[in-house]
Structure formats: C-alpha cells, structure tokens
Amino acid sequence: MTDRPLTRNIDMTRAPFDIGQYRAAGGYASVEKMLKTMAPGDVLDLVKNSGLKGRGGAGFPTGLKWSFVPMGENAPKTKYLVVNADEMEPGTFKDRLLMEGDPHLLLEGMMIAAYTIQANTAYIFLRGEYLRAEKLLKNAIAEAHSKGLLGRNIQGSGFDLEIILHTSAGRYICGEETALLNALEGKRANPRAKPPFPQVSGLWGKPTIVNNVETLCNLPGIVNYGIEWYKGLGLGADAGTKLCGVSGRVKNPGCWELPLGTPIRELLEDKAGGMCDGYELRAFLPGGGSTDFLLPQHLDLTLDYDVIGKAGSRLATGTMIVLDDQTCPVGMVGNLMKFFSHESCGWCTPCRDGLPWIDEIFQRFEKGGGLESDMQVLTDHLEYLGPGRTFCALAPGAMAPLGSALRHFRDDFHDHIHGGGCPWQR
Incomplete structure (x- = not known):
C-alpha cells in the first residue's frame, strides 16, 4: 500500500514508466482484479462508499454522478466516458503532472470508470498546448493495446474498450462539460441547457460521464486497497x-x-x-x-x-x-477579468456584455480614468453575473475573485481612482 497513490510513480527527472515498468510496479492490477471478480455494480458501490469527490473543481461525489447513468436491459447500449483534460483554469497545472508523469495511471482509471458504466468508447479531451502529454498518452494507449488491455474482449472478460485522444482547439469554455461535448461533436463550444444532464443525454445524445483526470487517477487505488484504506488517507x-x-x-x-x-x-x-x-x-x-x-x-x-x-x-x-505585498491586487484581478472576458463563449448576454464592461473598467483604473461610480457598477455586476444568471459557471466563477477583492482591497481601488492610476506603476 502507499500513501501517495497519485504520484508514487512520478519522477520528473526521468521518462515516465513504460507499460512493462508500470505493470512491474503494480499497474493494471486493479483492472485485472475488477474484470475477474467484480460486476459493474460492485465497482459503483465501492466508489460511492469511498467518498471520492470530483477533483476538477466542483467536488461532486463521483459515485453518485455515475449512478445517474441508465443501466439495465432497457438502458441505451451506447454510452461514453469522456476525460476532461482541458486544463485551462488560471494557476492550475495538476493534471499536466499526472499525464506527463504517469500516463498509464490515467488509462487504468479510465478502464475502471468505463467498465462501471459499461461504456465501450472513451475520449480524452486534451488541452491543445499539452504537446508532451499528447505524445505520452498516444504512446501509452498503443502500449495498452499491444498488451491486450484495450480493444475487444479485454483479457477474455467480454468487455470491449477503445480510448481516443482528442486535442482541443484552445478555449477555456471547453472545460465546462457540456461545452466540451459540443466541441467533441464538432460544434461551437457553447454550454448546453441542463437538464438533460450528460449522464442521461450527453455525447451524440447518449449517456455520458465526464470526469477530471485527477478524479480518474484515484480509482486504481480504491479498487486495489478498498474503502477503509482510501478514507484513512x-x-x-x-x-x-x-x-x-x-x-x-x-x-x-x-x-x-x-x-x-x-x-x-x-x-x-x-x-x-x-x-x-x-x-x-x-x-x-x-x-x-x-x-x-x-x-x-x-x-x-x-x-x-x-x-x-x-x-x-x-x-x-x-x-x-x-x-x-508588492503586487497590485487591482492589477492581479484585472488580469483575471481580461482572461475571463476573452474566454467567454458569448452565448449568454450577462457574460458576453458584462465581462468586457468589467475589463474596460479595470483598464481605466490602470490608466487613471477610473470613477468612484465604477465601484457601484462592479458591485452590481456581482449580482448580474452571479449564480443562476448564465448557462454555465464561467461568469459566476469570474465574480469570485472580483467580489472578494472589492471586500478586501477596497482602499487599493480608491487609490487607483483618486491617485491617477495604478500606484505600483508610478
């Protein structure tokens, strides 16, 4: 057992394990155990009871999310697993570490998730700039195929799985799961209205689970070592x-x-x-x-x-x-607002019009053209772009650093308004 199930194989001073090294270190043991001794419902119960929460940002219980996928004789036969590897959140680089450091761990987790929901096709939707991760994942997929861990009738179990790597064209909005599905279908990457949720009607209208890279990388340890071990971590x-x-x-x-x-x-x-x-x-x-x-x-x-x-x-x-203490908080938040404004898909009026307006105000703050009335305009936007006002969480997410900055750094905003621009640039 290990107390570092995600990174125990990672050493960034060397190349990641090939499939032989990975299996020698215990890799794919969870898949072999699952295919020989566990039904899909057994794995679902295990993950639900483990307490695993999604690691992509929302923290929603993973097993509960899976349980919404229709199962049984009357359920659609075609289902999909999609990995959200479009890591574009400012300041975030954790999934890159996993994909570049231990790509087979992600594939092993995908096999567990796909088997549980009985999906025979899985996609990795990868950030386009992650060129090294793309190369390593392609190689890992080929290695898994060569050892009979992907393809038809895996290890004589009757379970089939193909994994397809798809690189993003480069929009932050694709991190939202329904916008990601639209992009994967070749459509404009707009969020979809929910319901229906992807678990019922996702990729090409079929039941689909979208999970984060880190979330899936937790699964091999849970299957190998059990609930009490995982909770004890x-x-x-x-x-x-x-x-x-x-x-x-x-x-x-x-x-x-x-x-x-x-x-x-x-x-x-x-x-x-x-x-x-x-x-x-x-x-x-x-x-x-x-x-x-x-x-x-x-x-x-x-x-x-x-x-x-x-x-x-x-x-x-x-x-x-x-x-x-030597960085301007207004400038920092202004950079975030510029990013979110640029990355808005333009589908919702509050986001499409509100974020550029906020960005314009911050630009005026920096140049010395800010007004006292701008503070109320920014405060109003916290409501206009808040939860429930848009199709997805992009705009409410942008309001999080803005709202807290208005609370904690109000004097800095006033210094910009009354001091002729950013005091850190004078």
Missing part, C-alpha cells in the same frame, strides 16, 4: 489525497500530493518554501483563478472542501495563487 472529513499546487512569489513553486485535511500553512510554508525573501503574504486564491481570496489568517484552515467553503471560498482545483 484523509486527515479530516474528506477522503483521499489531493494534488495541490502553489504559484506566485514563493521560494519553491510546484505541485504536491497531500492528504485532504492538511493545513494550508503546511502547503505554503513547508512544500512551497514560504514567501520569497523580502515579500510578505497578502492574500491567496486557494483553488485557481475562479475562487475567492483568502487572507493570511486563513493559513491554519485545512484543505477540505467544506472547511474552505465555510471560510468563503472553494478548494476547487486545489492550486493556490499567491498575492504578495
């Missing part, structure tokens, strides 16, 4: 481990596998080495660019979904973006 209410990253002015930026329930201070100070000399921590986004700012007094909170939620933010992708 966590230090708090949540089960398992989590890939957690840190970027910004820290001494050792990077990504580490930590037990859920680890104090944030341990991530920042022990793993990331603390702030660079001469800089102090002012605030941080705990889970990527679409989460609310937390402050230094929150460092002793633990990396748990509910704990971070009660503090007013989200664990989300688990990748922290650090704001230091």
Whole structure:
C-alpha cells in the first residue's frame, strides 16, 4: 500500500514508466482484479462508499454522478466516458503532472470508470498546448493495446474498450462539460441547457460521464486497497489525497500530493518554501483563478472542501495563487477579468456584455480614468453575473475573485481612482 497513490510513480527527472515498468510496479492490477471478480455494480458501490469527490473543481461525489447513468436491459447500449483534460483554469497545472508523469495511471482509471458504466468508447479531451502529454498518452494507449488491455474482449472478460485522444482547439469554455461535448461533436463550444444532464443525454445524445483526470487517477487505488484504506488517507472529513499546487512569489513553486485535511500553512510554508525573501503574504486564491481570496489568517484552515467553503471560498482545483505585498491586487484581478472576458463563449448576454464592461473598467483604473461610480457598477455586476444568471459557471466563477477583492482591497481601488492610476506603476 502507499500513501501517495497519485504520484508514487512520478519522477520528473526521468521518462515516465513504460507499460512493462508500470505493470512491474503494480499497474493494471486493479483492472485485472475488477474484470475477474467484480460486476459493474460492485465497482459503483465501492466508489460511492469511498467518498471520492470530483477533483476538477466542483467536488461532486463521483459515485453518485455515475449512478445517474441508465443501466439495465432497457438502458441505451451506447454510452461514453469522456476525460476532461482541458486544463485551462488560471494557476492550475495538476493534471499536466499526472499525464506527463504517469500516463498509464490515467488509462487504468479510465478502464475502471468505463467498465462501471459499461461504456465501450472513451475520449480524452486534451488541452491543445499539452504537446508532451499528447505524445505520452498516444504512446501509452498503443502500449495498452499491444498488451491486450484495450480493444475487444479485454483479457477474455467480454468487455470491449477503445480510448481516443482528442486535442482541443484552445478555449477555456471547453472545460465546462457540456461545452466540451459540443466541441467533441464538432460544434461551437457553447454550454448546453441542463437538464438533460450528460449522464442521461450527453455525447451524440447518449449517456455520458465526464470526469477530471485527477478524479480518474484515484480509482486504481480504491479498487486495489478498498474503502477503509482510501478514507484513512484523509486527515479530516474528506477522503483521499489531493494534488495541490502553489504559484506566485514563493521560494519553491510546484505541485504536491497531500492528504485532504492538511493545513494550508503546511502547503505554503513547508512544500512551497514560504514567501520569497523580502515579500510578505497578502492574500491567496486557494483553488485557481475562479475562487475567492483568502487572507493570511486563513493559513491554519485545512484543505477540505467544506472547511474552505465555510471560510468563503472553494478548494476547487486545489492550486493556490499567491498575492504578495508588492503586487497590485487591482492589477492581479484585472488580469483575471481580461482572461475571463476573452474566454467567454458569448452565448449568454450577462457574460458576453458584462465581462468586457468589467475589463474596460479595470483598464481605466490602470490608466487613471477610473470613477468612484465604477465601484457601484462592479458591485452590481456581482449580482448580474452571479449564480443562476448564465448557462454555465464561467461568469459566476469570474465574480469570485472580483467580489472578494472589492471586500478586501477596497482602499487599493480608491487609490487607483483618486491617485491617477495604478500606484505600483508610478
């Protein structure tokens, strides 16, 4: 057994394991065990009872999500598994580590998920810029085929599975699962109205599960070692481990596998080495660019979904973006607003019109043309672009750093308005 089920094989100073090395280290044992001794319903119950939550941002229970797929004699025969590997959340790079460091682990997790929902075709929707991951995944898929782990009648089980790698054309909105499905079908990458949810009507109208890379990489350990082992990895209410990253002015930026329930201070100070000399921590986004700012007094909170939620933010992708005391918070948020404005698909009026308006206001702040009335306009947009106002979570996600910045850094905004532009650039 291991306490690092996601990264135990990863050493970025060498090439990832080929299939021979991977199997020698215990790889694909979970698939062999599953095909020989477990029915799809057994795997579903195992994952539901393990407490595994989605690692893509929402934190929805994985087994519960799978349970919405129609099963049985009257269910559609064609089903799909889709891996959301379109990792474009600002500050997030955890899935890249897994795909470049241990590509066979992802394939093993995909086999478990596909068998559970009885999908015979699976797609990896990969961020187009991840060229090294693309090469490694293609090679891993070919190796798995050559050893009879993919294709028809895998290991004499009667289960068939093909895995197809598809690279994105490069839009952030494709990280939203229904926009991803539209893109995979060759359509414009707009989010779909829900219901129906993808579990019932997804890719080409068939039942589809969309899971994040890290989520699927948890499955081999759960099948191999069981529920109690997996729950025991966590230090708090949540089960398992989590890939957690840190970027910004820290001494050792990077990504580490930590037990859920680890104090944030341990991530920042022990793993990331603390702030660079001469800089102090002012605030941080705990889970990527679409989460609310937390402050230094929150460092002793633990990396748990509910704990971070009660503090007013989200664990989300688990990748922290650090704001230091010598970086303009208005400029930082302005960069995020420019990104979200550019990446809006334009489908919803609030997002299409509201985000460029916000971006324009931030540009005026930087150039010295900001108005006091702009503060109320920004505050109004927190409601106009909030939850329930748009087809997807892009706009509400953009409002998270904006709303918390207006609360925590109001004086900085006023300095821009009344001081003739950004004080950090004078």
